[in-house]
Amino acid sequence: MAKRARLIYNPTSGREEMKRRLPEILQRLERGGLETSTHATTGEGDATLAAAEAVERGFDVIIAAGGDGTLYEVINGMAERENRPPLGLLPLGTTNDFARAMSIPKNLEAACDIIIHGATRVIDLGKANQRYFINIAGGGSLTELTYEVPSRLKTMLGQLAYYMKGLEKLPRLRPVEIVLKSEDRELHEEVMVFLISNTNSVAGFEKLCPDAAIDDGLMDIILVKKCNLVEMIRVVTLALRGEHLNDPHIIHFQSKQIQITSPDYTQLNLDGEFGGTLPGTFSVLPSHLQILVDETGNSKYKGK
Numbered sequence: 001m002a003k004r005a006r007l008i009y010n011p012t013s014g015r016e017e018m019k020r021r022l023p024e025i026l027q028r029l030e031r032g033g034l035e036t037s038t039h040a041t042t043g044e045g046d047a048t049l050a051a052a053e054a055v056e057r058g059f060d061v062i063i064a065a066g067g068d069g070t071l072y073e074v075i076n077g078m079a080e081r082e083n084r085p086p087l088g089l090l091p092l093g094t095t096n097d098f099a100r101a102m103s104i105p106k107n108l109e110a111a112c113d114i115i116i117h118g119a120t121r122v123i124d125l126g127k128a129n130q131r132y133f134i135n136i137a138g139g140g141s142l143t144e145l146t147y148e149v150p151s152r153l154k155t156m157l158g159q160l161a162y163y164m165k166g167l168e169k170l171p172r173l174r175p176v177e178i179v180l181k182s183e184d185r186e187l188h189e190e191v192m193v194f195l196i197s198n199t200n201s202v203a204g205f206e207k208l209c210p211d212a213a214i215d216d217g218l219m220d221i222i223l224v225k226k227c228n229l230v231e232m233i234r235v236v237t238l239a240l241r242g243e244h245l246n247d248p249h250i251i252h253f254q255s256k257q258i259q260i261t262s263p264d265y266t267q268l269n270l271d272g273e274f275g276g277t278l279p280g281t282f283s284v285l286p287s288h289l290q291i292l293v294d295e296t297g298n299s300k301y302k303g304k
Ligand SMILES: Nc1ncnc2c1ncn2[C@@H]1O[C@H](COP(=O)(O)OP(=O)(O)OP(=O)(O)O)[C@@H](O)[C@H]1O
Pocket: 010, 011, 012, 013, 014, 015, 041, 042, 043, 044, 045, 046, 065, 066, 067, 068, 069, 070, 071, 073, 092, 093, 094, 095, 096, 151, 154, 155, 272, 273
């Protein structure tokens, strides 16, 4: 019997690619044995409602087509429900960190074939207060830039929009004071940024947390201590090469649960989206979601 799939797609994502390619994608999924119905998201939060509804309706597969923002909303709709079906990804967005971490190609035919093939990998999810994240949670002035870029600008300029916004923000960097408590430590620090990572590749930093594994039941915590602009640029440059962990401005450790408080008003960024403010309790939900992946981990379309 054919499986029933629910394709939740963001029509504005990337360069509105889904608007053009939907018929061809549906046909490919259908031929591969997935009877697929669609939900086009209408705006912020809609993918969360659509994903929750898809679980309730008992679909065999949920497919998130969009960027990391759409994926974040979809996992937030699924995380608290029982009988969560496997989740497939069609990466369309400006940033597809999670898809990249899972070696899911941007080539849509190849990504459809991975979904059709049906191999799954069980992964951890992160929880930040009452919300969930799949890639990374963070805070501090550096992380605020991602959700300041309007969706329309992102569609027009793609990745460039982030960098422009990032450069504009650099002179405004200021540290925040935090108290971080985990199972085995308590830190009082002034930090430029704090990151809590589930995967090892984040926003162009492919070796941000070399030890982070998506299924190890642990989060990787990275703090960048207070520093000046020149030091900050040095840390970022080292981080791009994956050589930052021994820098004196970096604190790095792994944990299952942490609490962070701050006397400063500090926004949280979850997978690139606004995620409330501190105080925050962050934890891992081990083996919480099945992702449809290329089981060889070695797609011939890799990187395309
Ligand atoms: N119909 C819509 N119109 C405008 N915005 C939408 C619509 N549907 C969803 N959104 C919002 O668009 C945001 C960004 O979406 P998404 O991540 O898929 O694409 P992106 O902006 O291309 O990529 P990324 O977030 O990876 O940079 C989501 O946070 C979502 O709330």
